[in-house]
Amino acid sequence: MNQKKLPVQKNDIVTVEIEDLTHEGAGVAKIEGYALFIPNTIPGEVIEAKVLKTNKGYGFAKLLTVKEEVQSRIEPPCPIFHECGGCQIQHLNYEAQLDFKRNQVVNVLERLGGIKDVPVYPTLGMEEPWKYRNKSQVPFGERDGQLIAGFYQKRSHRIIDMDHCIIQQEENDIAIQAIKEIAARYQIKPYDEEKHRGTLRHVVVRYGKKTGELMVVLVTRGKELPHKQNIIDDIKEALPKVTSIVQNINGNKTNVIFGEKTLLLWGEEYIHDYIGDIRFAISARSFYQVNPVQTQVLYEKALEYADLKGHETVIDAYCGIGTISLFLAQKAKKVLGVEIVPEAISDAKHNARINSLDNVDFAVGEAEKVIPWWYSQGVRPEVLVVDPPRKGCDEKLLETIIQMKAERVVYVSCNPATLARDLKVLEEGGYQTKQVQPVDMFPQSTHVESVTQLTLKQ
Template identity: 40%
Template sequence: MNKHTTIDKSTGEKKCSCFKRCGGCQLDKVYAQQIEWKQAKADRMLSRFCRPQQIITMDDPYNYRNKVQTVYKVNSSKRIVSGVYQSSTHSMVITDDCFLEDIRAQQIVATLKELMADFRILPYNEESDQGLLKHTIIRTSQTTGEVMLVLVTATPIFPAKKNFVKAITEKHPYITTIVQNVNKGRVPLTLGDRDIIMYGKGYITDEMCGCKFRISPHSFYQVNPEQTEKLYSKAVSCAELKKGDRVIDAYCGTGTIGLIAAKSGADVAGVELNAEAVKDAVSNAKLNKLDNIRFYNEDAGEFMTKLAQAGESCDTVFLDPPRAGTTEEFVEALGKLRPEKIVYVSCKIETLERDLKLLAKIGYKAQLIQPVDMFPHTTGIENVVLLKRKMISLTPNRTPDKKGDKKIERKGKTSHR
């Protein structure tokens, strides 16, 4: 075992000797100092739009990642070792005890290395294009206790498969499903198109904000369940949805925010370009027995533009785009549809700042900014922003009359419904 995590006696907090080599963490500070740094950054970058609220913190900012990806190799002593790729490289950093990862996942990885040696399963070597196991993904649920192990292999042939499955499930009976994913490509840390269920049902279920979510090997799902619950609860509550409100969940992924919104009684349309994510979203709607949400495999901007052209209206739009943020085309589509409220969930503060400027140009003003510490020990800051369409004052040319020269002011409507 390559133990790199220690306890700092002066602070009682965890320290990692891989900090400079790995890149998974970017802040080597005690947690209180991390929060001060993030709050100051949010205030500095976003206060021009609306003063940010106090950042929502974690009670225990360690071992929170419910998705753990691990790579393997044979070292100079002919032993199988495991770790992670250094940020933006193919250079492997050997570690067994990352303090961001779920502890059950670390225990499974330790057993996997022993079984690989016993069953003569070699890690895949990218240079020689030899070996079987490319990497593993372990996904865990804190609410249901279910655990999924994904073995990403170079070929579908898995030696002594039944005995291998029996050995690892006997050692870790909390594993509820094992999936072999076949990836014949050369790009690291990616999944192939073919899944072979080796054990269990091929997916796990998690619960959040009163909804159930099915998580497959390919599903996008937030990696910090404790903070995700706080993030999504804030996003939906600040929208103040009423039964029958018309809602669009743009960039909906597997439908998490949209399903939580639908549970409040709103009529929701989830829009997502990734077809696999839409399949998961449809399954999640059925799992939660919600018939007031529909999913569309389309570009969200084009979807909203079509609605506007057809004379349709919308009360609230949720958007949770990738780190690159949204696009000018999407903002233009928002301007055509003119929802009363926009709830922007952002995972990168730099692109959020840029997009809030674009949204201001089409008449939306930030009413609330709530930072959330989704990724302790990193520089990432998640934010929920509530924006409302501004009341527009129109002052036409004035015509004097016998009663005097009076200003005539007409305020724009706040809703198209």
Template identity: 45%
Template sequence: MLKKNEEYVVNIIDNGFQGEGIAKLDGIPVFIPNSIKGEVVKIKILKVLSSHAFGKIIEITQKSTHRKEEDCETARLCGGCSLRHIDYDFTIDMKKISVENTVSKALGRKVEVDSVIKMESPYNYRNKLQYPVGVSEDGRAVMGVYAARTHKIIETKECKIQDKRSQDIANSIYEFVIDKNIPVYNEQTLTGSIRHIIIREGKKTNETMVTLVTNMQDIPKEKELVEFLTSKYPDIKTIAKNINNKNTNVILGDKTEIIYGDGYIYDFLGNKKFKISPLSFYQVNPVQTEKLYSKAVEYANLTGKETIFDLYCGIGTIGIFASDNVKKIYGIETIPEAIEDAKENAKINNIKNSEFFAGDVEKVLPELVKTRNLSADVVFIDPPRKGCDKVALDTLLQVLPSRIVYVSCNPATLARDLKYLEEQYNLEKVAICDMFPFTHHCEVVTCLELKN
């Protein structure tokens, strides 16, 4: 019987979904973060459950050739880049194998990934920095990232996946806060002001938007802070203040005020321009987003005659990206503000052949099919991690578009939904696009063709 605190030397036989190494002891899997398949490691057992256990590395007896020096001081603590200790090419191989195994298992046959889209330079790729600000155990104001599964803030002055200018601006805000003695949010006493700093970059336009989430209506020295930031960083086009005085883990509150500029920035994906407001969803890795959307459009095989559905459309990016080659776009998205952005984005790009609807796909799509007799030749689906609702899939099985291009950030729910659609569709192609290098997250694009 395995026991907590006991030490063992184990062979790592596989890597799991989150990149953790897996060994077998007493017939049950033991999950060991930061270990790599092929390694031999000395571990200490941390927790034993009936079907599995958790351990931590004490010593690596035999290193994988894919292990690399960690180039980040906080990676181990923050847990964001759970693959930081592995060479980049091998992280891609791991993601590919994991997607192939998951989809093959669901469909009961061998499925291979046809196309792998790596990042040429997998550093500083994010266009959105989001740092909590709070009080440390010794009473100091701190800014950084949360330690994995906790609310302890790890001070972060440099993060390898953040945009360098965003990091610089965040550091300047932090220094201003310390210099001017501005009280930061204290989670214990629910007092103080700044609780989050959010910085978004239009990487193609060089426009920057800063959002300061505050517990108090007025940030002390607010005007001075705005003057300081806009004179030091002329690319800051807008600064927003979001008021969140609730005792909650949710980052943004209900009220947002623009304290500098127009309240938005622009960015380009391909030749299409997008307006980004403080609350808009926008993919965080724009370099890879262009590649992801290009692959989706390639799979869609558009000729200009097609009517398309862009389901779970966010601010309309996939449909608008594809718009030069389609006859008509219908987009559906649950967040009303995102639909307003999608309509505005269509206008900015002079797209007249689009209609966007706010609401859940599983409600709006069947309604549109029934009341307006809508159908589509090609459907793009890009749902959240939980995948598609059955009603949405049933409606597609009724509409029967010639092609479905399914974009997913969760291979497990993708595989489940592919199995459901298999009744009428053949899975033709599978690509992975590395949107989140050095994290375990994996983005997949698949192309399904109507049978017969």
């Protein structure tokens, strides 16, 4: 198909009906079988759009007007929703968001995993799907000589200046604004990523919802921070809840937020928070779920699917700072956790100590190497829990799971596509997918987490 044969051309104005949503939340319309992806639209709507770009098999368009609305459309409450890349589906009411996420899981499991006739339950949502994020990481920049801080515009590195975000905990917003004012007061230059100059790159704020403890992390290009003591004093005065002020140094030309070196400027190295009855120490670079309310929902479901009676040995692959491990340790005889990041394992061991849980051990290393070694040493778990990154489980780990023949596998997933791929492998290796529970960890965004229970076929 050459460009002349396409049913639409760039800059065409078209009227179309939206048929579906992509996993990124964009509407899908078809003209003579040719797919157009149109953000901020909803299935069932008739809309007018302008074609922005055409490829051989599909194109992209921009919504101009909605000619026929559907009931699930709402006015996005955020004033910068259409510019900011943080949320994608604020224009859907919450019930429709939950349906979209369940459908995403169902469709991907069927299409990529060939998994049908398995219960996929309605998505577990929040009573209040706003102001849930306990961590804010904000780039700093300059515009017209003024210091700005906010989020990146969609598909760009242009900062959208903002004074509050309606999915962030209020304490985070207050902290970011205070630091913006303090940095401006002492004329701290923001980092310029093109020229690799300036001092302040990002500010990261972490808040313990149950404890009220607040951590401020100043990410700088070098060790030098002008007016350091004045800045520390002003942060303490402006933010009475602050218990930790940290500097992280990132001198690399990169869009990765953190560098390798972290210095404690004032207060404690950790802040604390609770998920259920388990207390967690959270350092500047710890991975800790950003939605503590839904994290408890997610982990309680994982615990339910593990179906522990008290005599089991459990392996927790990709254990992070021990969040799921410690939940499981409340009901299991023994829990073994493995994680590739040494600092995370250090935090996990600390978290086990502060919760007086002595039936859990942690190891540093790649799950796909450590778990086979455990197996060679005679470890035979009844339950295996995996909570991998978006890329899913390593092939060798899946092979080991199949070889170990654990009675139950609990798969906590943040990516339905890699979940479907991995479930297909496990099913071919002798497991049966029993049930899937989507959980809405990130309201207003397209992301969906899920917990899947598998059992060994008899």
